[in-house]
Amino acid sequence: MSDEIPDIVIGRLPIYLRALTQLATSERQVTSSRELGEYLGISSAQIRKDLSHFGGFGKQGTGYHVETLYNKLREILYVDTQWAMVVIGAGDLGHALAHYRGFQSRGFEVVAVFDNSLERIGKKTNGYEIQPMDQLAKIVAEKNIKVAMLAVPAENAQKAAEQLVEAGIRAILNYAPTNLIVPEGVQVQYIDPVIELQHMTFYLGDT
Amino acid sequence: MSDEIPDIVIGRLPIYLRALTQLATSERQVTSSRELGEYLGISSAQIRKDLSHFGGFGKQGTGYHVETLYNKLREILYVDTQWAMVVIGAGDLGHALAHYRGFQSRGFEVVAVFDNSLERIGKKTNGYEIQPMDQLAKIVAEKNIKVAMLAVPAENAQKAAEQLVEAGIRAILNYAPTNLIVPEGVQVQYIDPVIELQHMTFYLGDT
Numbered sequence: 001m002s003d004e005i006p007d008i009v010i011g012r013l014p015i016y017l018r019a020l021t022q023l024a025t026s027e028r029q030v031t032s033s034r035e036l037g038e039y040l041g042i043s044s045a046q047i048r049k050d051l052s053h054f055g056g057f058g059k060q061g062t063g064y065h066v067e068t069l070y071n072k073l074r075e076i077l078y079v080d081t082q083w084a085m086v087v088i089g090a091g092d093l094g095h096a097l098a099h100y101r102g103f104q105s106r107g108f109e110v111v112a113v114f115d116n117s118l119e120r121i122g123k124k125t126n127g128y129e130i131q132p133m134d135q136l137a138k139i140v141a142e143k144n145i146k147v148a149m150l151a152v153p154a155e156n157a158q159k160a161a162e163q164l165v166e167a168g169i170r171a172i173l174n175y176a177p178t179n180l181i182v183p184e185g186v187q188v189q190y191i192d193p194v195i196e197l198q199h200m201t202f203y204l205g206d207t
Numbered sequence: 208m209s210d211e212i213p214d215i216v217i218g219r220l221p222i223y224l225r226a227l228t229q230l231a232t233s234e235r236q237v238t239s240s241r242e243l244g245e246y247l248g249i250s251s252a253q254i255r256k257d258l259s260h261f262g263g264f265g266k267q268g269t270g271y272h273v274e275t276l277y278n279k280l281r282e283i284l285y286v287d288t289q290w291a292m293v294v295i296g297a298g299d300l301g302h303a304l305a306h307y308r309g310f311q312s313r314g315f316e317v318v319a320v321f322d323n324s325l326e327r328i329g330k331k332t333n334g335y336e337i338q339p340m341d342q343l344a345k346i347v348a349e350k351n352i353k354v355a356m357l358a359v360p361a362e363n364a365q366k367a368a369e370q371l372v373e374a375g376i377r378a379i380l381n382y383a384p385t386n387l388i389v390p391e392g393v394q395v396q397y398i399d400p401v402i403e404l405q406h407m408t409f410y411l412g413d414t
Contacts (some may be wrong), residue, residue: 010288018384040386041264078408080365081315085404092306096299097400100385102361106401107408119335132410146411147404154309171407177225179247187410189403193380196396197354198290200378201285202355203312203394 001021005053012050013073015040016098020070021106032063044102075170084143086169088160089151090115090123090130093175107146112139118158133160146170154178162190212260219257220280222246222247226310227277228313239270255272286314291350293376296358297322297337300382304356305333315354323363340370347374354378361385368395 019040023031033044033051038045047185051057054076056064057069074080085103087094090113098113113128115121121132131139139145148169152160157176164172174180177195180188228248230238240251242256247254251296258264261283283360289311294301297320305320321343322328322334328339338346348353355376357369364383371379378394381387384402387395 010409011402011406013409014402016323017405018399018402031228038245039388053367076409077405078412079405083408096303099299100400103400106402106405108380108401127372130237147407149400150396170411173407174404178229180228180328184211187407189407191398191400191403192225193217193356194309194315195221195225196398197290197315197378198284198286198313198379199218200354200380200396201290202217202283203218204377205285 009050009053009107010089012042012046013077013193015042015174016047016050017070017073018075024070026065029117030063031066031069035063041144047134052174069169074107082109083108083147084111084141084145085147085149086111086136086145086162086164087113087149087151087154088115088133089175090117091151094102094151095125097126097134097151110149111143111145133163136163140164140167140169147173149173149175150180151175216257216260219239219249219253220284222249223254223257224243224277224280224284224286225313227273227280229279230273235273237270238276239272242270264350271414281314283326284314288314290354291317291318291352292316292354292356293343293347293352294320294356294358294384295313295322296342296360297327297332302332303358304358305335311386317356318350318352340367343370344374347371352376354380356380356382357387358382358392 002192012190019036037044037047059065085108087097087110094113098110103109112131113125114131114133116133120130123130146169148164150157150160150172154176157178158180161172161180161182165182165186175191177192184189226243233368240254244251244254264271286293292315292318294304302321305317309315319338321331321338321340323340327337330337335358346357355371357367357379364385368379368387368389372389372393382398384399389395
């Protein structure tokens with residue numbers, strides 16, 4: 001399935017899922033591509049086209065059943081189950097990620113935090129004892145962990161990524177402001193606030 | 208200029224700039240669309256096309272002069288100057304953002320941190336005294352601040368965004384996992400780790 005569907009479409013599915021979660025929370029039963037589109041700033045035609053890759057969900061004229069589409073998107077994205085995650089780096093950001101309460105309801109759970117600093121190893125952050133990196137492979141294998149968040153300085157990121165891949169991690173969310181080189185089949189996504197900020201300042205111009 | 212150039216192209220310019228910064232740090236003088244493309248996982252044709260929107264930078268066969276392209280991209284994105292920023296929300300994430308040392312060299316600087324919690328107001332985070340939200344408009348006006356990072360719970364995000372816009376903020380980097388409705392002309396970008404994680408689990412499947 002993933003061979004046929006453009007990655008940019010896949011990237012929008014979690015945004016639809018998040019919007020549906022909010023609709024479901026407010027006990028809405030039905031929505032439409034138009035309503036979703038206005039809320040998300042995406043055209044309704046785009047939403048219909050994106051969802052049509054996975055079969056038809058809406059009936060012409062009646063819109064989408066919120067709970068059905070919500071459940072279906074969770075299945076498509078494989079977040080109807082819980083993914084265990086490791087956090088690499090126990091600085092301010094790693095600490096914030098270990099504390100973040102928004103993961104569990106959306107399919108993810110931090111199960112271990114690693115760092116290389118002797119000052120940090122053995123301390124606790126949000127109940128996790130910070131582990132040394134030489135324990136990574138063992139813990140990842142034991143707990144069958146596939147997902148990691150990388151919150152180390154840029155100059156350490158590539159090496160840490162290689163340790164993650166070696167340990168069996170197959171998806172890395174990289175917070176270090178640098179590109180990673182990983183083998184084919186390993187997923188990487190990037191979070192770098194400056195990239196987003198610079199995207200916006202283009203439009204602000206000389207204000 | 209921004210009317211003509213697709214937003215997706217603008218969104219890639221900061222990624223090119225970041226790669227060029229790394230090349231410049233390693234004292235490379237010349238690069239090519241091919242080298243950049245291999246490093247970034249973007250086709251060299253795409254890079255040439257993106258940059259051609261802003262005039263020709265590379266000479267056929269000789270590639271790009273790293274420092275020239277670096278300086279030009281900084282100008283295009285208006286980050287050859289320093290943007291003052293406010294952080295809204297002084298929880299774990301706001302704290303990490305206030306402490307983050309990666310902003311200054313790339314065009315941004317946190318100048319004030321705000322929160323509504325009486326427990327937090329008046330305390331210091333990384334030398335910033337946490338200010339109450341009712342001081343926002345005054346400080347934003349005094350310091351002519353245009354950029355904000357929003358690190359509040361999802362249920363408070365829309366209201367905080369409205370306060371930001373009212374105060375004169377024109378670009379919001381929203382870390383709350385919810386869509387914001389803002390007036391035309393106000394830029395919003397989103398950082399939500401779960402969106403990126405769910406994008407990756409699609410490809411991991413039933414592993």
